[in-house]
Amino acid sequence: FLRAHPDLSRRRPWVVAHRGYSGVAPENTLPAVDAALALGCEFVEVDLVVSGDGRPVVIHDPTIDRTTRSTGFVSALKAADLHAADAASWLWAGSFPGRFPEAQGHIGVPSLEAVLSSLAGGGRLLLEFKDFWSPAQIEQVAEAIREAGLMRRVVAQSFNLDTLEALHRVVPELPRCLLRHLPRREDMTHIEHYDVIACNPSIRGYSARQETVQEFLSAGLGVLVWTSDRPTEWARLAEGEVSGIITNQPGRLQGFLAAR
């Protein structure tokens, strides 16, 4: 693993922008991805869900109620409807007042392909597969990544073991991470079985399961901790030599790490 990913052996943790640079732009949108890329952080994390017409789309929830002006299940909507939904203006006005980017025009739920296109100029993607993905759906994603020429710049992650199994079987060349709220020693079995490169715990799991996390690190596995926005946590994580910190505030984290 360390041979394939020499960066993980560095002492400074990777900066991973959670749902794009979601501290400055609506999560899982192209502006959030672009802002993270402009910052030059090591990875941009986004979430992937399948639309009603079988297209991979970038959104966190099973419904569009929280992050757009519309309502409905992603699995019941066509990709075109999801792209047409307004995933930004109300948030720009509410959470990010004064930042409404009139010039950018409409901002919808992006397709995977649109996010991959954003990476044409550089950057790496940490792609979270939400829930269960069939081998056929995964093949579709793999094809999009291949077509974009990004197989070496994308890493997959999932909480779902069946999805990891399908990823391992269908696209073994795509590195995989196991996501865990609370990692357990028994996860080592899954780690070996699905040949994952990292086990990514929640910040709570990182603290509560220190012994297990240390075992993972000693075994040469990556550990990318989510989601941490506090300097007090960053200090602890950097001290603990984790491989990466997944944060909504990658700009602040970069500054924090640079000043250490």
Ligand code: G3P
């Ligand atoms: O990157 C891991 C983290 O994103 C998992 O939690 O709910 O933000 O997708 P969630």
Ligand code: CA
């Ligand atoms: Ca995620």
